[in-house]
Structures are given as C-alpha cells and as structure tokens.
Amino acid sequence: MLFRVIDKNEVPSLVRGFAAHYEVVGPVERNGGFAFDEVGSDPSRLRVDYDTTLLPPKKYLFPPKAELFTYDTVNNEVKDIDIPVVPRVLFGLHSCDINAINRLDAVFMASDFPDPYYRAQREATMIVGIDCTPNDHCFCNLWGTDEVTQGYDLFLHDLGDRYLVSILSVTAAEILAVATSARPASPKDSIDFQEKARAFKNSFSSGPAVYELPILMDAFYNDGLWDELGDRCLSCTACSMVCPTCYCFNMVDKLDAGGRSGARLRLWDSCCSPSFALVAGGHNFRPTAASRVRNRFYHKFLGYLSKYGNTLCTGCGRCERACKAHISPRVVIQGLQHKAVQSDAAAQGEGGRS
Amino acid sequence: MTQLAKPSMFENPYRPWPARITSITELTSTEKLFELRIIDPDVREAFHHSDGQFVELSIFGVGEAPISISSSPSKQGFIELCVRRAGTVTTVLHDMQCGDVVGLRGPFGHGFPFEEMKGKDILLVAGGLGIAPLRSLINHIHDERSEFGNVTIIYGSRNPAEVMFRSQFEMWRHRKDFNLILTVDRTNDLPWDGEVGLVTKFIPGLELDPSNTYGAIVGPPGMYRFVIAEMRKKGLHYDKIYVSFERQMKCGMGRCGHCMVGHQYTCIDGPVFNYWEAVNIQGAM
Ligand SMILES: Cc1cc2nc3c(=O)[nH]c(=O)nc-3n(C[C@H](O)[C@H](O)[C@H](O)COP(=O)(O)OP(=O)(O)OC[C@H]3O[C@@H](n4cnc5c(N)ncnc54)[C@H](O)[C@@H]3O)c2cc1C
Ligand code: SF4
Ligand code: SF4
Numbered sequence: 001m002l003f004r005v006i007d008k009n010e011v012p013s014l015v016r017g018f019a020a021h022y023e024v025v026g027p028v029e030r031n032g033g034f035a036f037d038e039v040g041s042d043p044s045r046l047r048v049d050y051d052t053t054l055l056p057p058k059k060y061l062f063p064p065k066a067e068l069f070t071y072d073t074v075n076n077e078v079k080d081i082d083i084p085v086v087p088r089v090l091f092g093l094h095s096c097d098i099n100a101i102n103r104l105d106a107v108f109m110a111s112d113f114p115d116p117y118y119r120a121q122r123e124a125t126m127i128v129g130i131d132c133t134p135n136d137h138c139f140c141n142l143w144g145t146d147e148v149t150q151g152y153d154l155f156l157h158d159l160g161d162r163y164l165v166s167i168l169s170v171t172a173a174e175i176l177a178v179a180t181s182a183r184p185a186s187p188k189d190s191i192d193f194q195e196k197a198r199a200f201k202n203s204f205s206s207g208p209a210v211y212e213l214p215i216l217m218d219a220f221y222n223d224g225l226w227d228e229l230g231d232r233c234l235s236c237t238a239c240s241m242v243c244p245t246c247y248c249f250n251m252v253d254k255l256d257a258g259g260r261s262g263a264r265l266r267l268w269d270s271c272c273s274p275s276f277a278l279v280a281g282g283h284n285f286r287p288t289a290a291s292r293v294r295n296r297f298y299h300k301f302l303g304y305l306s307k308y309g310n311t312l313c314t315g316c317g318r319c320e321r322a323c324k325a326h327i328s329p330r331v332v333i334q335g336l337q338h339k340a341v342q343s344d345a346a347a348q349g350e351g352g353r354s
Numbered sequence: 355m356t357q358l359a360k361p362s363m364f365e366n367p368y369r370p371w372p373a374r375i376t377s378i379t380e381l382t383s384t385e386k387l388f389e390l391r392i393i394d395p396d397v398r399e400a401f402h403h404s405d406g407q408f409v410e411l412s413i414f415g416v417g418e419a420p421i422s423i424s425s426s427p428s429k430q431g432f433i434e435l436c437v438r439r440a441g442t443v444t445t446v447l448h449d450m451q452c453g454d455v456v457g458l459r460g461p462f463g464h465g466f467p468f469e470e471m472k473g474k475d476i477l478l479v480a481g482g483l484g485i486a487p488l489r490s491l492i493n494h495i496h497d498e499r500s501e502f503g504n505v506t507i508i509y510g511s512r513n514p515a516e517v518m519f520r521s522q523f524e525m526w527r528h529r530k531d532f533n534l535i536l537t538v539d540r541t542n543d544l545p546w547d548g549e550v551g552l553v554t555k556f557i558p559g560l561e562l563d564p565s566n567t568y569g570a571i572v573g574p575p576g577m578y579r580f581v582i583a584e585m586r587k588k589g590l591h592y593d594k595i596y597v598s599f600e601r602q603m604k605c606g607m608g609r610c611g612h613c614m615v616g617h618q619y620t621c622i623d624g625p626v627f628n629y630w631e632a633v634n635i636q637g638a639m
Contacts (some may be wrong), residue, residue: 068368071414076455077372078414112622113367113607221636248611251368251604255415262415264368271611279602280440283575285615291637295614298636303617 002167004182005159005189014128015043017179018089022126025060026091027053036060039091048092048156051135052316056244057090057097058104061121068117068251068264079261083117087124089153094132096314098152099145100244101127106308107247117266126172129155130163131196134204137317139330141204145314159192208333213311216336217302221294225335230290232325233272239296239319239327240270245312248276271296297332367607370412370457371397376432378452381518384439385483386448387424391432392458403427405491406465406598406626410606411435411443412457419443420603420621422487423461426494427468433458436486436518462606463625466491466596471568475503477560477590479553479581481510481573485518487598487625488572499531506533506560510553510573514544533560553577557584564589570596570626579639582629592630599625599638 006014018024019040026039027050034050036057069081093101108118129152132138140146148155153172156163164185167173176182185193240246250269255262269276272292277285286292304312313329320328377389392398403409408422419441425434439448447456468491476495480488495502511517517536526534535556536548549556553573569585571578578597585595601613601620608622616635618624623631632638 071457073415075372076414076457078369078457081366081369107609111607111609113609114365115607115609116366116368218636247609249604250610250612251418253415253417259415264412264414266368269611271614276612277602277614279600280444285601298617299611299614303614306617 002173003185003189004165004167004176005162005185006156006165006176006180006182007162010180011046011048011156011163012043014176014179015040015046015091017175018091018126018128019043021087021175023086023088024091025057025088036090040089046092048130049133050092051133052094052138052318054318054322055242056100056316056318057093058100058244058247060088060090061101061118061125062104062108062247062268064268066117066266068266070261070263072261073255074260083120085120085124088121089126089128091128092130093127093152094316095129095148096132096138096140096145096316097244098127098129098148098155099140100314100316102148102151103245103304103308103310103312103314104247105151106310126169127152127154128172131156131158131200135317136205137320138204138315139207139317140315141201142207142210142333143311143313143315146200146204157193157196159189159196162189164189164193207330208337210311210333212340213333213336214302214305216340217298220336220339221298223339225332225339226290226294229293229325229327229332229335230288233289233293233327234325235272235274235289235292236324237270237272238322238324240272241268242318242322244314244316244318245300246270271299293327297329300329301332367459368605370410370414370418370459372455373458375450375452375454375456378450381436382516385518386437386439387518388435388437388447389425389432390435390456390458393455398431401433401461402430403433403461403490404465405468405494406487406596407461407463408487408606408625409433409435409458409460410462410603411447412459413443413446414457416446417443418457418604419447420462420606422490422598422625424486424489426490426497428494428497436483436489438483460606463621464623465626466570467568468494471495472498472501473503475563475567476505477508477557477562477567477569477585478506479508479510479557479569479571479573481553481577481581482512482516484572484574484577484598485509486572488570489519491570496532503566504533505531506535508535508537508553508556510537510539512539513542514538514546514548515542517548552580554580554584557581557588560588562588562590564591568594568596570598572598575600592633593628595629596626597629597632599627599632 024040026046027034028037028045034053039046070079108115153169155166248269250267300312373390373392379387408420410418412418421435424436571581599620603613604610606621608619613620615638
C-alpha cells in the first residue's frame with residue numbers, strides 16, 4: 001500500500017485520466033436521489049458528496065440479465081459463448097459497496113467453479129473508493145464494513161481541501177501520477193487523517209452489538225419472530241434487488257422466433273420469491289413468507305459467515321429504505337436480542353421459583 | 355468499448371456438453387433409464403464421477419434438471435440416468451429417441467464415501483426413485499465385491515408395478531453375497547413373490563455389527579426419519595449413516611441459492627450428507 005495526496009479540485013482531471021482508457025461510472029444526481037451512471041464524458045456530473053444510491057454497483061459485475069450462451073435446438077448444442085467485457089472504473093464507491101464486491105468476489109471467483117462471466121468483468125474493473133457521510137439508514141459500523149482494506153485500486157480519504165489517496169494497484173498509480181500532481185503524504189496529512197477517521201467513527205449512531213448474532217439465529221430458528229416478520233412480508237423481492245451482496249439467480253432458456261435457436265439467460269432472483277424452493281410435484285421447501293425471510297437472514301448472518309468468514313450484509317441500509325413492510329437487518333437483530341432478553345428473564349423467573 | 359473474451363470450453367462450468375442417447379430402457383410407466391455418451395472424446399474421457407453425484411441435464415430451449423448418476427464409476431465412457439417424468443424437461447426427455455442429443459454438465463456434488471466404506475458391512479435402503487442414486491453405489495460395490503463385508507440392500511416400492519431394475523434384482527436375489535430384500539407397500543393384486551411391508555419392517559431382524567457398518571438411505575423426504583430411527587436402534591453411528599437430499603437447483607456450484615438448506619448448499623456440500631451433518635443443518639431433517 002502506497003499513499004499520495006491530491007487536491008480536491010484534481011478529481012475531474014483524475015476522472016478524465018481514467019476515461020482515456022476506461023468507461024468511468026460514478027454517482028450522479030437523479031430524481032432527487034443518486035444513481036451510478038457513466039461520468040467519464042462529463043466529470044462535472046460526478047457527485048462525490050452522495051450519501052447512497054438506490055441500486056448498488058453490483059449490476060456492473062453481475063448484470064440483472066446476462067446471456068450465458070446461445071444454442072441450436074435442432075442439434076441440441078451450444079453455438080456460441082461470448083463474454084462481453086467492458087474495461088471500466090467504478091469511481092466513488094463507499095467502503096460498504098467495496099466490501100460488498102469483496103463478498104461477491106469470494107462467491108464468484110474463489111470457488112471450485114470460478115464464474116467466467118463475473119471473473120472476466122471483475123478483472124477488467126478498477127475501483128476508486130471515497131469517504132462517505134453516514135445517513136440514518138447506515139449501519140456499516142455494526143459489521144466493521146465502514147472500513148475497507150482490500151478490493152480497491154485507489155481510495156480517496158477526505159482531508160477537507162485534499163484527499164489522502166491509498167493506492168493498491170500499479171495501473172491506478174500510474175494514471176494518478178499522470179493525471180494529477182500527486183505528492184507524498186506529509187506528517188501533517190497523517191495527523192489530519194487520524195482526526196478525520198476518529199470523527200468518522202463518532203458520526204455513527206451507536207447500534208446493537210452483533211457478536212452473538214449467529215448464536216441467536218440458531219437459538220431462535222423456530223421462534224415466532226419469523227412468523228411476525230413473515231406476516232408482514234409482501235414477497236415483493238425488493239430487498240434482494242437493492243442489496244449489494246445478494247447474489248441468488250435463476251437460469252432460463254429463451255427461444256428466438258422460429259424456435260431453432262435461443263439463449264440461456266442468467267437472471268437475478270430472490271430467495272424471498274414464493275417459488276424459489278418449489279420442486280416438481282409441487283412440494284415447496286420454503287412455502288411461507290416466514291420461512292423465506294428467515295432463510296434470507298439465516299444465510300446473511302450465519303450461512304455465508306460459516307463458509308466465507310464474513311456476514312453477508314454491509315449495513316448499507318438500502319433494503320431498509322426499500323422494504324414497505326419495515327423488515328431489515330436491524331429489525332431482525334433487535335427482534336432477536338429482544339427475544340433473548342425476554343427468554344433470559346423467563347428463565348431467571350423459573351430459577352427463582354424452584 | 356465492448357471486448358470479447360473466449361474462454362477455453364473447459365473453463366466454463368455453465369456450458370453443457372452434447373451427449374448422445376445410446377440406449378433407452380423403460381423401467382415403469384413413469385421412469386426410463388437413459389444411457390448417454392458425451393460426444394467429444396476428450397470431455398468424455400475427462401468425465402469421472404463418484405457414487406451419489408449428479409449431472410445437470412439440458413434440453414436447449416426447455417431448460418435444465420439435476421439428475422443423479424445411476425451407473426457405477428467403474429463403468430467409464432457412458433453414464434446412465436434413471437429419470438422420472440415429472441415436469442417440462444423430464445417430459446421432453448421421455449419423448450426423445452436413441453440417437454438424440456442432450457446437453458450435460460457436471461458431475462456435481464459430494465457423494466458417498468466409497469473408499470471409506472471398504473472393509474465394512476453395508477446396509478443400503480432405497481425407497482422409490484431413491485434407487486437411482488443408490489444404484490450407482492450398489493453396482494460399484496458389486497464390481498469390487500471382495501472389498502466389502504456383508505452387504506444388505508432393502509429396496510421398497512409402493513407396488514409391484516413401480517419396482518425398477520427388476521431383472522437385475524431378480525438375478526441377485528439368489529446370490530449368496532448379497533442380502534437383497536425387495537418389498538412393496540401393497541401388492542395391488544399384481545403378481546409378486548417379494549416381501550410386503552415398509553422398508554423399516556426389515557431392519558430390526560438384521561444381524562449387524564453396528565461398529566463396523568455403514569448405512570445409506572435415499573428415498574422420499576418422509577422416509578428418512580423412520581429409517582434412521584431403525585438404524586440408530588441397531589446401534590449404527592451418527593456419522594456412518596448417509597442420506598441424500600433433493601432440492602430445487604439451478605447452478606450446481608453453490609451460488610444460485612435455490613438449494614440452500616440451513617447454512618449449507620445441497621449441491622456442493624451434499625447432496626449426500628452423513629446424519630451427523632444433516633441433524634446439524636437447521637430445517638433439514
Ligand atoms: C441432486 C438431485 C438428484 C436428482 N436425481 C434425480 C434422478 O436421478 N431421477 C429423477 O427422475 N429425478 C431426480 N431429481 C429430481 C429432478 O431434478 C426433478 O424431477 C427435475 O428437475 C424436474 O424438472 P422438470 O423440468 O421436468 O420439472 P419442472 O417442474 O417443470 O421443473 C422446472 C424447474 O424447477 C426445478 N426443479 C423442479 N423440481 C426439482 C427437483 N426435484 N429438484 C431440483 N430441481 C427441481 C428445476 O430447475 C427445473 O428446471 C434429482 C434432483 C436433485 C436435486
Ligand atoms: S422483506 Fe420487505 S422488501 Fe423483502 S420481500 Fe419482504 S416485503 Fe419485500
Ligand atoms: S441486507 Fe440490506 S443493509 Fe445489508 S447489505 Fe443488503 S441491502 Fe444493505
């Protein structure tokens with residue numbers, strides 16, 4: 001890791017430096033909120049002060065709809081496998097979203113079956129991270145995803161009038177050197193960085209501790225809490241669609257007109273969708289909304305953790321905003337902790353009587 | 355700025371390989387046995403499976419279905435799939451003829467611990483279509499029979515019309531080296547000279563050395579609990595009893611999420627689990 005310092009007004013020039021070689025995507029204002037869009041052609045649209053976007057950047061690595069291959073139905077064989085790759089810079093990602101991409105990398109790249117579609121695009125993607133200002137829906141501090149130490153090429157730490165740039169890749173370092181007057185960090189820069197980091201940590205509202213969360217998920221697996229949440233859930237799947245870490249998908253065949261050829265598609269799917277675990281013959285392994293909501297959080301808080309060592313939630317708060325039924329990781333965590341306190345009190349009461 | 359990367363075909367686990375149907379045997383009114391040969395000789399040679407693994411079978415324009423490999427790994431160059439007509443893909447497959455081509459990818463999943471089972475007594479219990487994955491193990495044990503101790507196979511069907519691989523098992527019934535128990539729930543007034551009763555009925559009477567026995571069970575979801583209970587009563591160890599799960603599956607690679615059960619993916623962590631693993635998966639048993 002290498003550190004340099006640039007002035008804030010050098011950001012447009014840095015974007016143009018990347019745009020000479022890559023498509024550059026970053027946050028722009030849209031419909032009163034923010035969204036990721038192409039900004040290389042007009043860096044002035046870039047809004048590095050955005051709080052969050054409605055949709056996460058995952059679509060640039062794992063598109064909502066992708067063609068895996070085309071086939072010929074006459075001879076029943078694969079015709080063509082084209083993996084489209086766009087050399088791209090994701091500019092201005094927050095720590096939570098970079099941590100989310102790291103979670104996806106573990107699933108799609110470090111597997112016994114590396115995903116060639118994801119991998120090709122991931123390898124052609126550079127990431128420039130930037131500091132954020134937490135809003136009421138953010139709770140990355142619960143998981144430690146308010147910081148990121150890998151997965152990016154550059155990270156811009158806000159020091160007021162300048163950025164301390166943390167550099168992880170040679171290609172990005174070279175572009176930074178050409179496009180800006182990057183200078184080595186001074187002792188003053190490092191002192192300012194320390195103060196900024198402290199202020200950032202303090203800017204979060206404190207939340208519940210989550211160390212015991214996997215234990216609670218297990219202990220309250222059959223609790224009525226899931227029925228309460230299930231009764232509210234509309235099975236609309238909005239939570240999964242806006243989530244930067246949800247990666248469930250479906251594979252479907254689409255025929256061209258005439259039916260002699262077609263394509264196999266991979267589409268985003270959601271474990272909250274009612275037919276997600278339905279099998280031939282009509283048996284549904286997760287027939288109720290309660291069982292599906294539980295499955296979604298069980299995977300996020302325990303299943304993924306047991307396989308990859310991390311929680312599959314970055315606390316970005318997108319699902320909390322999107323869910324009309326007020327179901328969110330924080331609601332689940334608080335619900336479980338409330339149950340734990342309740343049953344502990346009940347157990348104490350029983351102990352007292354005996 | 356779109357560029358195209360063409361990966362080597364072996365690097366793409368989503369790519370089904372063309373395989374030709376070289377034989378079709380009608381087993382019952384709803385089940386057929388398909389013998390398939392992957393057409394590309396390099397891919398065919400590279401294909402090695404273990405007992406209990408499955409393939410994803412593609413019919414382009416229709417879709418894919420996960421199907422257990424029903425032939426023994428000791429037979430190379432072809433695989434056999436025993437398929438029930440259950441929905442879209444399996445119905446189109448049932449209408450296909452010898453010489454037709456389908457797509458195959460795999461093999462996927464964790465199967466039975468064949469090597470570990472060597473030198474031990476074996477108790478295999480199949481219910482209905484559960485015979486499909488167990489047949490691979492049964493035939494594999496047959497091909498290396500001297501490596502195993504006593505082998506007991508209990509295969510239950512609902513009625514005589516649903517018994518699969520009948521001619522193979524007819525021959526085996528008279529063999530001294532297999533204790534084969536064929537049973538039906540009801541005879542439905544059809545000719546039947548096997549046993550009548552649920553598979554669980556025949557476990558208490560078996561003479562077993564529990565510390566030296568491996569059990570394996572594949573059948574409809576409702577069957578497991580009862581068969582496991584009988585095996586436990588006999589004293590078989592938790593981690594020496596194997597079960598196989600069926601869930602909706604799309605990718606087969608531990609990614610698409612459909613087959614998730616508790617904290618595990620049926621496709622890569624299973625479909626075969628030992629009972630100790632299975633009871634520790636929330637919602638599995
Ligand atoms: C590990 C494993 C091994 C299996 N082995 C066999 C076997 O040896 N013989 C056999 O006849 N059947 C087997 N099945 C069941 C078989 O996969 C389903 O019957 C088949 O997928 C139905 O597909 P369909 O298109 O005909 O039915 P539809 O109901 O039209 O299915 C539509 C889609 O739903 C999914 N789906 C539906 N049912 C199942 C299911 N039970 N399991 C997984 N996905 C499902 C599939 O993705 C399928 O493409 C196995 C299933 C699993 C998971
Ligand atoms: S939890 Fe909320 S967003 Fe998710 S499916 Fe249910 S209602 Fe929709
Ligand atoms: S579960 Fe909700 S808060 Fe957590 S990463 Fe997904 S969208 Fe963000």
